[in-house]
Amino acid sequence: MTETIQRQSRVRASELIGRGWLNTGGKQVSLEDLRGKIVILDFWTFCCINCLHVLDELRPLEEKYDDILVTVGVHSPKFEHEADPEALAAAVERYEIEHPVLDDPELVTWQAYSARAWPTLVVIDPEGYIAASLSGEGHVAGMTSLVEELVAEHEAKGTLNRGDGPYVPPEPVSRTLRFPGKAVPITRELGGSDEGYLVADTGHHRILQLGADLETVLRSWGTGEKGYRDGDADTAQFNEPQGVTILPEELAQKIGYDVVVADTVNHRLRGINTTTGAVTTLAGNGIQRLLDAERTRSETVVGSLGTEPLNVSLSSPWDVLWSETVGAVVIAMAGTHQVFSFDPATGELAVYSGTGLEGLTDGGPDEAWYAQSSGLAEDAAGDIWIADSETSALRVLRTGQNASAPEVQTLIGEGLFDFGFRDGDPGQARLQHPLGVTALPDGSVLVADTYNGAIRRYKGEHTAADGTTVAAAVSTVARGLKEPSDVFLDADGKTLLVVETNAHQLVRISVPEKYLTVDEGATQTQRPSTPVTAGEFGLTVSFSAPTGQKLDDRWGDPTQLQVSSTPPELITEGAGTTEGLNRTLQLDPEITEGVLHITARAAACDGAEGEEIPMHAACHLYQQDWGIPVVLAEGGETALQLDLRGVK
Numbered sequence: 001m002t003e004t005i006q007r008q009s010r011v012r013a014s015e016l017i018g019r020g021w022l023n024t025g026g027k028q029v030s031l032e033d034l035r036g037k038i039v040i041l042d043f044w045t046f047c048c049i050n051c052l053h054v055l056d057e058l059r060p061l062e063e064k065y066d067d068i069l070v071t072v073g074v075h076s077p078k079f080e081h082e083a084d085p086e087a088l089a090a091a092v093e094r095y096e097i098e099h100p101v102l103d104d105p106e107l108v109t110w111q112a113y114s115a116r117a118w119p120t121l122v123v124i125d126p127e128g129y130i131a132a133s134l135s136g137e138g139h140v141a142g143m144t145s146l147v148e149e150l151v152a153e154h155e156a157k158g159t160l161n162r163g164d165g166p167y168v169p170p171e172p173v174s175r176t177l178r179f180p181g182k183a184v185p186i187t188r189e190l191g192g193s194d195e196g197y198l199v200a201d202t203g204h205h206r207i208l209q210l211g212a213d214l215e216t217v218l219r220s221w222g223t224g225e226k227g228y229r230d231g232d233a234d235t236a237q238f239n240e241p242q243g244v245t246i247l248p249e250e251l252a253q254k255i256g257y258d259v260v261v262a263d264t265v266n267h268r269l270r271g272i273n274t275t276t277g278a279v280t281t282l283a284g285n286g287i288q289r290l291l292d293a294e295r296t297r298s299e300t301v302v303g304s305l306g307t308e309p310l311n312v313s314l315s316s317p318w319d320v321l322w323s324e325t326v327g328a329v330v331i332a333m334a335g336t337h338q339v340f341s342f343d344p345a346t347g348e349l350a351v352y353s354g355t356g357l358e359g360l361t362d363g364g365p366d367e368a369w370y371a372q373s374s375g376l377a378e379d380a381a382g383d384i385w386i387a388d389s390e391t392s393a394l395r396v397l398r399t400g401q402n403a404s405a406p407e408v409q410t411l412i413g414e415g416l417f418d419f420g421f422r423d424g425d426p427g428q429a430r431l432q433h434p435l436g437v438t439a440l441p442d443g444s445v446l447v448a449d450t451y452n453g454a455i456r457r458y459k460g461e462h463t464a465a466d467g468t469t470v471a472a473a474v475s476t477v478a479r480g481l482k483e484p485s486d487v488f489l490d491a492d493g494k495t496l497l498v499v500e501t502n503a504h505q506l507v508r509i510s511v512p513e514k515y516l517t518v519d520e521g522a523t524q525t526q527r528p529s530t531p532v533t534a535g536e537f538g539l540t541v542s543f544s545a546p547t548g549q550k551l552d553d554r555w556g557d558p559t560q561l562q563v564s565s566t567p568p569e570l571i572t573e574g575a576g577t578t579e580g581l582n583r584t585l586q587l588d589p590e591i592t593e594g595v596l597h598i599t600a601r602a603a604a605c606d607g608a609e610g611e612e613i614p615m616h617a618a619c620h621l622y623q624q625d626w627g628i629p630v631v632l633a634e635g636g637e638t639a640l641q642l643d644l645r646g647v648k
Contacts, residue, residue, distance in 0.1 A: 013039075013124045014112035016072065018104035019085070022092050025168035029072070029100055031128055036161025038150050039124040040071045040143070043115045045078045046091035047390065047433050047451070049316050049334050049372050050137050051119040053288060055095055056265060057140040062099065065147055070165040073101040076110040078118065079419060079433050081451035087483070090502045093170065094179045094203055096226075100166050111528050116642070117626050123147075126154045126161065135643065136624045138290060142546070176215065177504045178203030181242040182262075182319060182375075182436070182486045183210075183497070188249055190258050191274030193218065197497070198259065199506065200241045207241060207261060207272065214497075214506045221272055221279055228266045228286065233277035239265035243319030243376070245329060247344065255344050257282075260329050262317040269309075269317060269331070269342060283309035283342055283349050288335065290315070290620075302351045302365040309342065309349040318374045318435075325382030325399045326352070332373040332386065339373055339386070339397065353397060353408060357562070357599055358625050360391040360415050368408045370395075371416055375448065375486065379439035387434040387447060392419040394431065394447055394458055411458055412447075412474060415566055416627050417595055421452045422474075429474035431456060436486035436499070446477065448487045448498065454479040455487055455498060455509070478509050529629040531636035534589035538639035539563065539574075541581040541600040543622070549604040550611075552619055558603040563596070570594040570630075581644070593631045600624055600644045 015031055031039075042058065044051035055073075062071055073092075077083045082091075083105040092101055104110055113122050113133070121139060123131040123146060132146060154160040181202035186194055186209070196211045196218060206222030220233065227237035243262035252258040257271035257280065268284030290313075305312050315335025323330045330352065331340040338354035353365040354373075361369035375387030382400030386408075387393075393413025397406040412429050420430030434456075436448030444459040455477040464470050482502035489511075490497045496509045541561060545551055552558045557579035565571045574585035581600055605619040624644050 010129045013122075013128050013130050014109070016041075016074070016102050017108045017112070018074070018102040019106075020103050022089060022101040022103065023097065023168060023170065024100045024166050027166065027168075029102075029166050031124070033166060034070055034072075034124075035128060036126050036159060037070045037165065038065070038068055038126060038147055038154075040069065041074050041109075041113065041122040041124065042071055043074045043076050043110060043113070043118065043120040043122070045076055045082055045118050046088065046095070047079055047082060047372075048118045049390075052095065052265075053137045053316070053335065054119045054121070055097060057137060059098075061140055061144055061147065064144075065151070067162045067164075068151060068160060069147060070167075071099040073097060073099060074104050074109050075101055076104050076107050076115065076118070078417075079451050081432060081453075087451075087502070090179075090483070094501075098167060098169065107528060116628060117624070123150075125150055126159045175504050176217065177201050177208075177506075179501050179504065180485075180499050180506065181240075181264075181501065182244055183488075183499050183506060184244055184246060185488065185491060185497070187246065190246070191219075191277075193274075197506065198244045198246065199499075200244050200261070202240050202242060202264075202501075203504075205238045205240060207238070207244060207259070210506065214508070219274075221277065226265070228263075228268070230270075230280050231278070233279070236279035238263050238270065241270075243317070243321070243332070245320045245322045247322055247329075248324075251344060257344075260320050260322070260342075260344070262320045262331065264316050264318060264334075267314045267316065267335070269314070269320070269329075271344075281310065282344070283312065284314040284317075285311055287313045288315050289313035289333075290336075301355050302353065305349045305351065307347045307349075309347050312349050314340075318372075319376045321376040321378060321384070323378050323382075323384060323399065325378065325403050326384075327403075330376055330378075330384060332376050334372045334374055334389075337370040337372060339370065339384075353406060356623075358390065358416070359597065360388070360393060360410060360413055362395075362408050362410055364405055364407055370408075375434065375436040377437045377439045377445070377488075379443070379445070380441070385437045385439055385445050387437040388413065389433045389435055389450070391416055392431040392433055394434065394437065394445065411460075411472075415595075416597070417566070417629075419451075421449075421454070423456075423476055424473060426458060426472050426474050436484065438486075438488040440489060441493075446487050446496070448484040450483050450485055450501075452479070453481045453483065455481070455484060455496065477511070481507075529593060529631040530640070531633040532587065532630045532640075533634070533636045533638050534587050534632045536638070537585045537587050539583040539585060539598070539642075540639065541598070541642045541644050543581060543600070543602045543644040545602075545604040548606060548608075549620065550607045550609050550613065552603040552605045552613060554613060560601040562599040562601075565597060566595045567591065570596075587632060589632065591632060593629070596626075596628045596630055596640075598626045598628065598642065600642070602644055 181200040183199040199208045205226045209219040229237040259272040261270040269282040318334040319332040328341040328343045341352040359369035371390035374389040384397040386395045399406040419432040422430040432451035435450045447456045485501045486499035562577040572586045607613045
């Protein structure tokens with residue numbers, strides 16, 4: 001069913017103000033320049049997987065209405081690194097963004113449009129008035145209907161201007177690698193060769209076998225053009241593949257492929273037979289998974305999804321790892337903030353750990369919260385280490401203790417909005433959006449600390465040679481790198497191999513005898529804070545089921561609100577999870593500032609109002625997460641109104 005987006009009352013759109021523009025040939029763009037066009041403002045930040053989903057959702061809409069629709073990406077950074085203009089320019093190139101982008105590092109335009117979450121979409125009509133405002137992803141069908149409505153209205157009024165928009169494509173650059181994502185050393189013979197490394201050449205949409213010199217391409221799989229197609233090495237297509245893993249030889253002989261690829265933007269797992277060159281699809285139907293939308297609310301969050309993996313939706317698998325302990329391929333499912341598993345022998349796909357809620361919560365499989373899980377590694381004890389990027393965290397799944405129900409534990413990291421560059425005590429140490437991790441033979445763990453441009457080392461508490469106990473500590477191995485996204489120990493055991501994404505290369509780094517220790521401090525995401533009044537504080541989230549759907553009240557209230565805060569002491573009453581989308585909180589007057597973490601959910605099924613929902617009706621779970629910085633002040637807001645899916 002198509003979402004119906006209700007039109008807003010006529011409010012004039014604010015001017016677009018920022019540091020500069022990309023994809024315009026160096027020209028500034030004003031709303032006056034866009035008069036006569038339908039404009040979509042896409043408030044995004046390049047760390048955010050949901051924002052990347054929206055970029056892909058908008059592409060068909062932009063192509064269909066290229067003569068009357070202009071998308072403007074308003075880049076409003078979350079992390080400090082994302083405010084770097086060079087990093088933003090690299091992200092615009094990497095994600096092949098083909099519309100103008102406004103660099104808004106001070107969040108001036110973000111504030112002017114009252115954006116509260118990434119991503120936020122604002123539609124402006126040809127006369128310069130705001131037509132709709134939406135948060136989250138999954139709105140393309142409703143937006144298509146809105147665009148068609150606006151076209152008809154303004155064509156009739158004579159206010160629609162057809163023709164080219166302000167987008168100017170950049171000059172193409174030829175490179176061997178283009179924004180490589182992940183790599184693994186070739187540890188056994190693959191199709192007659194055991195030389196070098198398998199590399200996800202992400203920006204070229206292909207998988208390479210790179211020689212020991214890190215420059216010679218020995219073999220490749222994929223045409224080099226983004227797309228989706230199974231076939232031989234020269235005709236198959238990928239779309240921004242990230243993780244790769246090599247399967248055990250005995251298993252590979254039984255199932256007919258050696259390598260598993262996380263084909264990220266295709267939302268699929270792919271297999272490569274390195275002897276024949278054949279590329280096949282192993283799991284995923286190509287439809288993005290939207291947080292358990294395929295399950296009823298009575299089912300458990302974790303567990304088996306069956307043995308027909310081609311019928312199951314995935315969401316941006318970012319890394320894959322063959323785990324001897326689990327006996328399956330473990331998947332960092334970044335798009336739903338979970339960890340999945342896939343058994344190549346049986347085809348069973350399962351949610352291995354994580355509720356699908358975004359955050360930093362430790363515990364068992366049905367308790368854990370992740371935030372864009374992006375890197376995986378297994379240590380000698382069988383435990384799986386995770387780079388949890390959006391919480392800037394290093395976490396470990398204790399699979400070696402209980403592979404069937406592992407507990408996740410956070411070693412470094414504080415929350416969604418806390419990051420920095422600090423070594424020392426792991427409880428005080430800080431990372432910034434890490435994407436890769438590897439376990440070393442000495443029991444320590446290296447992290448590709450992507451947005452700090454560094455390789456960091458975590459060493460747990462251990463006994464020194466003299467018998468004394470050494471406390472756990474974090475140190476820095478190397479820095480000055482351009483967005484390192486993966487790291488592992490080379491075959492000689494003396495050097496590290498780093499995937500330096502924004503330098504378009506793999507690079508070797510000597511492992512120093514002593515590790516550099518730095519402390520550049522911890523920080524929090526600096527978004528404008530909402531002034532609120534201490535004491536009683538109201539919270540309301542509105543939700544309207546799309547046309548053709550109705551709230552699924554067969555098992556009680558189909559809506560749910562989960563509220564917490566940083567620090568936890570900010571909310572003295574009203575935190576926790578309850579049914580309904582209204583809540584009264586009590587805010588502690590002794591706390592001067594903090595962040596309200598709000599997750600709203602609603603379940604709706606296909607059907608008409610006033611009629612019973614058919615037994616086999618398709619049902620849908622809608623969810624939106626907000627992290628809203630607040631400052632307690634006299635005269636501040638006494639209530640907060642939010643919109644689930646942004647329908648006004």
